[in-house]
Amino acid sequence: MTTATVSRWDRFRESFFWYSFKRDKVAIASFAVLLLMVLAAIFAPLLAPTDPYDLAQINIMNSELPPVGMSGSDPAFPLGTDAQGRDLLSTILYGTRVSLMIGFGAVILQAFLGILFGLLAGYLGGKVDAILMRIADVQLSFSTLMVAIIVGAVFKASFGNLMFGEIAIYMLIFIIGVAEWPQIARTVRASVLAEKKKEYVDAAKVMGFGTRRIMFRHILPNTLSPIFVIATVQIANAIISEAALSFLGLGMPETQPSLGSLIKSGFDYIQSGSWWITLIPGLVLVVLVLVINLLGDWLRDVMNPRLYKG
Amino acid sequence: MLAFLVQRISQALLVMFVISVIAFAIQDGLGDPLQEMVGMSVSEEEREAIREELGLNDPMVVQYLRFAGNALQGDLGNSYFYSKPTLEVIAEHLPATLELVIGASLIIVFLSVPIGVYAAIRPQAWLSKFFMGVSTVGISIPVFLTAIVLIQLFSIGVTVNWFPSDTGWGQWLNDFFTTEGGLPSYGRGDELTHLFGTWESGFFTGTGLMHLVLPSVSLASIMLPLFIRLIRAEMMEVLQSDYIRYARAKGLSAGRINFLHALKNTMLPVITVGGVQIGIMVAYTILTETVFQWPGVGLMFLEAITRSDIPLIVAYLMVVGLIFVITNTVVDLVYGLVNPTVKLTGKKA
Numbered sequence: 001m002t003t004a005t006v007s008r009w010d011r012f013r014e015s016f017f018w019y020s021f022k023r024d025k026v027a028i029a030s031f032a033v034l035l036l037m038v039l040a041a042i043f044a045p046l047l048a049p050t051d052p053y054d055l056a057q058i059n060i061m062n063s064e065l066p067p068v069g070m071s072g073s074d075p076a077f078p079l080g081t082d083a084q085g086r087d088l089l090s091t092i093l094y095g096t097r098v099s100l101m102i103g104f105g106a107v108i109l110q111a112f113l114g115i116l117f118g119l120l121a122g123y124l125g126g127k128v129d130a131i132l133m134r135i136a137d138v139q140l141s142f143s144t145l146m147v148a149i150i151v152g153a154v155f156k157a158s159f160g161n162l163m164f165g166e167i168a169i170y171m172l173i174f175i176i177g178v179a180e181w182p183q184i185a186r187t188v189r190a191s192v193l194a195e196k197k198k199e200y201v202d203a204a205k206v207m208g209f210g211t212r213r214i215m216f217r218h219i220l221p222n223t224l225s226p227i228f229v230i231a232t233v234q235i236a237n238a239i240i241s242e243a244a245l246s247f248l249g250l251g252m253p254e255t256q257p258s259l260g261s262l263i264k265s266g267f268d269y270i271q272s273g274s275w276w277i278t279l280i281p282g283l284v285l286v287v288l289v290l291v292i293n294l295l296g297d298w299l300r301d302v303m304n305p306r307l308y309k310g
Numbered sequence: 311m312l313a314f315l316v317q318r319i320s321q322a323l324l325v326m327f328v329i330s331v332i333a334f335a336i337q338d339g340l341g342d343p344l345q346e347m348v349g350m351s352v353s354e355e356e357r358e359a360i361r362e363e364l365g366l367n368d369p370m371v372v373q374y375l376r377f378a379g380n381a382l383q384g385d386l387g388n389s390y391f392y393s394k395p396t397l398e399v400i401a402e403h404l405p406a407t408l409e410l411v412i413g414a415s416l417i418i419v420f421l422s423v424p425i426g427v428y429a430a431i432r433p434q435a436w437l438s439k440f441f442m443g444v445s446t447v448g449i450s451i452p453v454f455l456t457a458i459v460l461i462q463l464f465s466i467g468v469t470v471n472w473f474p475s476d477t478g479w480g481q482w483l484n485d486f487f488t489t490e491g492g493l494p495s496y497g498r499g500d501e502l503t504h505l506f507g508t509w510e511s512g513f514f515t516g517t518g519l520m521h522l523v524l525p526s527v528s529l530a531s532i533m534l535p536l537f538i539r540l541i542r543a544e545m546m547e548v549l550q551s552d553y554i555r556y557a558r559a560k561g562l563s564a565g566r567i568n569f570l571h572a573l574k575n576t577m578l579p580v581i582t583v584g585g586v587q588i589g590i591m592v593a594y595t596i597l598t599e600t601v602f603q604w605p606g607v608g609l610m611f612l613e614a615i616t617r618s619d620i621p622l623i624v625a626y627l628m629v630v631g632l633i634f635v636i637t638n639t640v641v642d643l644v645y646g647l648v649n650p651t652v653k654l655t656g657k658k659a
Binding site: 134143145156158240249250273275279282286290293297 | 321325328336339340446447449450451452453454455458459461462466586590592593594596597600601611612615616618620623627630631634638
């Protein structure tokens with residue numbers, strides 16, 4: 001039994017996936033940067049010099065100090081401080097954490113909705129398909145950002161500022177997840193339509209398996225690679241949407257800032273010359289989104305799925 | 311063609327119906343008109359009487375029909391904050407947004423076509439690679455961040471002294487990276503020309519145009535990468551086709567082939583996609599207008615949210631919904647007209 005000794009790790013190392021990853025410098029660099037940012041975000045409580053949520057550690061006398069290297073800076077605050085005197089490095093670490101949590105959470109929700117509705121529409125066809133895809137079309141024609149802004153506005157108006165601030169992180173996951181499900185549903189539907197004509201589906205039907213079993217156990221695994229590609233890009237989109245909503249004041253409150261609300265709170269002070277409060281979190285946001293998009297591009301080239309381009 | 315027309319228009323009406331139901335639900339769920347109309351001292355019996363008189367105790371369907379009937383007659387209620395009809399408020403703010411969208415569209419058209427065509431004709435040139443690289447990065451930058459960077463660079467200005475200023479090249483580099491600033495980044499300026507109705511235009515005065523520069527460049531920046539990529543992809547496909555090869559074999563000049571024969575067929579899908587994208591730009595105007603305090607409908611909508619001005623929120627939803635539905639339907643119909651191969655009954659293959 002020599003074949004049994006080939007472990008999953010060995011199989012991974014022999015795969016085309018790993019081979020093409022090793023040869024693509026952009027992919028390696030993007031992955032390294034993303035990994036670094038994710039780790040920094042996860043271990044933010046250990047890495048950050050101060051806790052931005054703890055009011056006792058904030059001194060208003062330290063407000064609007066510039067980053068190290070400019071005149072008037074304090075070495076205790078390497079990236080300077082914001083208008084409330086919070087250490088910018090710490091708020092950015094915690095902010096990246098919030099942005100990533102919302103990004104991943106929203107994509108998990110939209111993947112759930114998108115896979116469910118995409119499978120139903122593609123496999124069942126007929127009226128179910130027509131209704132679901134019409135809803136998706138209409139929602140997409142309004143642009144996902146517009147839908148998210150409207151839903152966010154309604155939630156904010158009905159919950160009130162204080163209440164909304166407390167549950168903002170779950171609200172944002174919900175809003176972005178619901179606003180963007182059509183993207184994934186369309187991709188899933190397109191590949192289900194291609195898969196369901198194949199012989200293994202007929203074989204499963206002949207063997208008497210139920211619709212649900214065929215959909216989730218047989219067809220779904222074969223549509224995973226396009227889902228994987230689009231989900232990667234959608235994480236970047238979700239992070240941008242979250243930042244946009246927070247920038248409009250429909251997202252995370254300033255006491256528990258994400259990258260978007262850091263940019264927003266810094267923007268009020270840009271005219272007084274304190275550019276770092278808004279531009280440093282902005283740079284972090286752009287780098288985060290850019291590396292995820294580059295990884296998405298690379299994944300699409302490697303897996304080469306029949307992506308539905310709407 | 312007639313069946314296609316009827317199908318598209320009935321679909322548009324259905325979408326408008328759904329939007330109106332959502333808008334009605336928001337108005338019904340969030341706004342209590344009584345609170346805005348009467349003071350604290352009014353007794354419960356009197357409140358009940360007013361409620362009855364206003365028809366707030368009627369069944370939902372009756373209330374919805376009244377709402378829809380009023381909406382069809384152009385009455386979407388009065389704004390709490392402005393104390394005048396909401397549609398009037400929107401009409402006052404709409405020209406500013408339209409001018410912003412027009413400015414951004416002009417920038418997009420005049421930049422994306424030449425760049426896209428160039429990148430398609432010379433895909434290997436370093437300039438093409440540079441443009442494509444910039445557009446990849448551009449897609450990752452949110453519109454409000456572009457706007458903030460533009461404000462820092464061209465409104466506030468940046469002084470650079472990283473390089474030794476006692477050497478000639480150091481001084482040159484310092485000067486090169488230093489920007490003057492001075493471009494306005496707040497509102498539309500105070501020299502507006504009255505055109506007609508509520509339309510106050512900034513297109514005809516120097517300050518008006520100066521105020522338009524940064525906001526429209528920001529708004530254009532979000533769509534520009536998309537259009538460059540689209541035009542490049544379409545153009546490269548067209549350049550592969552037989553009739554282009556025939557034109558080359560016939561000995562036509564490259565300029566004539568590229569700009570007369572190829573560009574014509576490239577622009578067809580670009581125009582239809584562009585039509586839909588201009589509708590989507592409405593969402594981005596909210597962000598751009600917030601950054602620049604541009605007095606358009608997007609900023610008005612955000613202010614309505616913070617003031618809980620429910621009638622104005624609802625009216626904005628209806629108007630924007632109508633704009634979306636009309637642009638999408640017109641784009642669909644135009645596409646059906648100019649491209650006869652599209653399946654007219656709209657059935658999916």
